[in-house]
Amino acid sequence: MAQKIRTRVTKMLGIDHPILQGGMMWVSQPGLVAAVSNAGAMGILTALTFETPGGLARAIDETRQLTDRPFGVNLTFLPTLKAPDYGGFIEVIVEKGIPLVETAGRNPEPYLEAIKSGGALVVHKCTAVRFARKAQAIGCDMVSIDGFECAGHPGEDDVTSLILVPRTVDEISIPVIASGGFGDGRGLAAALALGAEGINMGTRFVATAEAPVHEGIKQALVKADETNTTLVMRTLRNSERVLRNPWAEKVLEKESEGATLPDLIPLLKGEHGLKALRDGDASHGLLAAGQVVGLIHDIPTVAGLIDRIVDEAAGIMGQRLPGMLV
Amino acid sequence: MAQKIRTRVTKMLGIDHPILQGGMMWVSQPGLVAAVSNAGAMGILTALTFETPGGLARAIDETRQLTDRPFGVNLTFLPTLKAPDYGGFIEVIVEKGIPLVETAGRNPEPYLEAIKSGGALVVHKCTAVRFARKAQAIGCDMVSIDGFECAGHPGEDDVTSLILVPRTVDEISIPVIASGGFGDGRGLAAALALGAEGINMGTRFVATAEAPVHEGIKQALVKADETNTTLVMRTLRNSERVLRNPWAEKVLEKESEGATLPDLIPLLKGEHGLKALRDGDASHGLLAAGQVVGLIHDIPTVAGLIDRIVDEAAGIMGQRLPGMLV
Numbered sequence: 001m002a003q004k005i006r007t008r009v010t011k012m013l014g015i016d017h018p019i020l021q022g023g024m025m026w027v028s029q030p031g032l033v034a035a036v037s038n039a040g041a042m043g044i045l046t047a048l049t050f051e052t053p054g055g056l057a058r059a060i061d062e063t064r065q066l067t068d069r070p071f072g073v074n075l076t077f078l079p080t081l082k083a084p085d086y087g088g089f090i091e092v093i094v095e096k097g098i099p100l101v102e103t104a105g106r107n108p109e110p111y112l113e114a115i116k117s118g119g120a121l122v123v124h125k126c127t128a129v130r131f132a133r134k135a136q137a138i139g140c141d142m143v144s145i146d147g148f149e150c151a152g153h154p155g156e157d158d159v160t161s162l163i164l165v166p167r168t169v170d171e172i173s174i175p176v177i178a179s180g181g182f183g184d185g186r187g188l189a190a191a192l193a194l195g196a197e198g199i200n201m202g203t204r205f206v207a208t209a210e211a212p213v214h215e216g217i218k219q220a221l222v223k224a225d226e227t228n229t230t231l232v233m234r235t236l237r238n239s240e241r242v243l244r245n246p247w248a249e250k251v252l253e254k255e256s257e258g259a260t261l262p263d264l265i266p267l268l269k270g271e272h273g274l275k276a277l278r279d280g281d282a283s284h285g286l287l288a289a290g291q292v293v294g295l296i297h298d299i300p301t302v303a304g305l306i307d308r309i310v311d312e313a314a315g316i317m318g319q320r321l322p323g324m325l326v
Numbered sequence: 327m328a329q330k331i332r333t334r335v336t337k338m339l340g341i342d343h344p345i346l347q348g349g350m351m352w353v354s355q356p357g358l359v360a361a362v363s364n365a366g367a368m369g370i371l372t373a374l375t376f377e378t379p380g381g382l383a384r385a386i387d388e389t390r391q392l393t394d395r396p397f398g399v400n401l402t403f404l405p406t407l408k409a410p411d412y413g414g415f416i417e418v419i420v421e422k423g424i425p426l427v428e429t430a431g432r433n434p435e436p437y438l439e440a441i442k443s444g445g446a447l448v449v450h451k452c453t454a455v456r457f458a459r460k461a462q463a464i465g466c467d468m469v470s471i472d473g474f475e476c477a478g479h480p481g482e483d484d485v486t487s488l489i490l491v492p493r494t495v496d497e498i499s500i501p502v503i504a505s506g507g508f509g510d511g512r513g514l515a516a517a518l519a520l521g522a523e524g525i526n527m528g529t530r531f532v533a534t535a536e537a538p539v540h541e542g543i544k545q546a547l548v549k550a551d552e553t554n555t556t557l558v559m560r561t562l563r564n565s566e567r568v569l570r571n572p573w574a575e576k577v578l579e580k581e582s583e584g585a586t587l588p589d590l591i592p593l594l595k596g597e598h599g600l601k602a603l604r605d606g607d608a609s610h611g612l613l614a615a616g617q618v619v620g621l622i623h624d625i626p627t628v629a630g631l632i633d634r635i636v637d638e639a640a641g642i643m644g645q646r647l648p649g650m651l652v
Binding site for chain 2: 003005128129147149157158159162164166167181182189195225226291295316317321325326
């Protein structure tokens with residue numbers, strides 16, 4: 001497909017289309033990431049999925065065997081007691097010449113200098129305008145801003161992408177990537193209209209042929225409509241948007257009974273979600289999913305999906321919208 | 327300003343720009359409505375503000391003295407014991423030849439035939455895809471779909487405009503008007519990109535020179551940011567998005583203590599909000615406000631606002647977006 005969509009983000013990253021595949025625990029593995037990059041968008045591996053710096057290095061090598069296009073690495077800074085070896089991950093990122101690091105979770109400031117020493121650009125995931133301002137101030141190169149509709153952790157402010165994207169664009173000068181609620185060409189065109197220079201997609205990439213996820217989970221995303229997600233852990237001020245399955249209902253019930261974090265931990269363990277992704281039982285564990293599930297109706301290849309999104313967006317941007325002007 | 331934006335909605339309504347000023351209790355009065363229509367958009371009076379059919383008739387006459395452009399009337403069907411004189415309001419609407427009726431609240435089916443007997447088109451406000459399908463099935467001419475970010479009643483599904491608009495567009499063939507979260511040209515362009523054929527604005531029109539609201543309230547909207555709204559009455563399954571003021575905090579506190587509707591009624595009475603609108607004390611009563619308050623920074627005239635929105639949208643639709651295509 002000859003059509004490309006050019007923004008500051010595509011120029012900075014050397015990609016054809018302003019679409020990033022956001023880092024997803026367990027899902028962002030070499031096969032999917034390479035497919036995204038080969039399709040002209042930006043694939044992103046998740047460091048924590050590979051547990052050790054050595055594991056990340058092997059995943060990077062494996063991805064490089066599958067694509068010669070740029071791809072990135074996600075580094076999520078968790079508030080855990082037993083911290084992962086972030087220094088080791090960063091050494092690998094620098095050594096391998098990774099061009100983009102997506103940071104998420106806590107403030108990445110302590111790690112920024114090290115990450116950028118190898119020339120990587122940093123896009124920080126934010127859930128509020130104040131965090132985006134901070135990200136720019138500390139030297140991040142782009143901001144990815146997550147609306148209330150996103151999968152995973154939207155923060156506690158409940159502000160939607162429709163408001164958060166233009167608000168963030170008004171407050172910072174580095175490029176803004178809209179994240180949360182995007183899955184088709186209409187969404188891409190809308191994000192660019194709102195002032196973003198790219199979109200981040202997660203849930204939509206899970207329902208692709210290349211996602212390393214059991215078919216049963218992909219089918220569950222296709223079946224779900226936009227009302228089939230819910231926020232859990234609101235009572236712990238650590239809200240997470242997940243598929244509304246019996247497991248999530250159980251968490252909500254315990255929360256309504258006043259459960260504390262220690263009470264909930266048995267239900268929240270990541271291994272449950274991982275089991276679901278592997279076995280295909282969408283009722284088992286918490287499965288991060290955004291409201292965009294309502295717009296997911298098939299399981300295309302990644303290349304097919306990107307082509308379709310770009311074609312649809314280009315039709316809107318080049319024809320539908322200019323054609324409305326009199 | 328010469329630029330116009332044409333969609334099925336502008337053609338059906340005979341207006342220049344696909345912007346509707348949604349019916350707002352107490353606010354949608356002749357001066358504001360006429361200003362909106364004179365600016366090439368669609369002003370809408372709220373029938374219940376005028377209490378009786380005679381009051382509505384006088385308001386229509388007053389508006390006609392101020393504009394020869396089309397304007398509409400909002401009819402909100404409340405689940406109250408002492409029902410307003412809907413039959414009488416509809417007689418006035420028919421007699422006066424009102425071209426557009428915005429219905430809201432309960433299913434308008436029992437009243438549709440009467441409303442349409444005078445030739446009026448009907449746009450029904452919906453908060454979910456299933457209601458939009460129903461609205462089309464019973465013969466409504468357009469649907470206005472309210473996202474989670476909207477002022478007032480978004481329903482209980484918490485689906486945002488970014489998802490709800492394209493989902494609704496995919497399910498019905500009559501025009502969809504995006505409502506909830508819109509206040510500038512970026513939002514208008516985004517709505518049209520998502521497949522809507524117009525936008526509905528409420529909160530943004532309250533902060534205009536012509537809105538019949540105390541300056542103190544307009545200033546409160548300018549000062550508020552996107553995190554300064556909240557949903558109240560979630561526990562009663564009658565969620566309403568309002569400005570997060572001490573009054574709203576009090577309602578939330580009582581809800582968290584398990585208050586029932588009778589306990590809350592003294593706080594919910596509309597007269598408190600009306601007092602605030604008149605006296606300018608934004609801490610008094612519940613004041614409906616959408617998350618778009620974060621994008622409101624001034625109090626322009628209605629004509630200035632519409633011109634600015636259309637200019638900005640036209641720039642995005644005619645230049646920014648086509649210019650990104652390579």
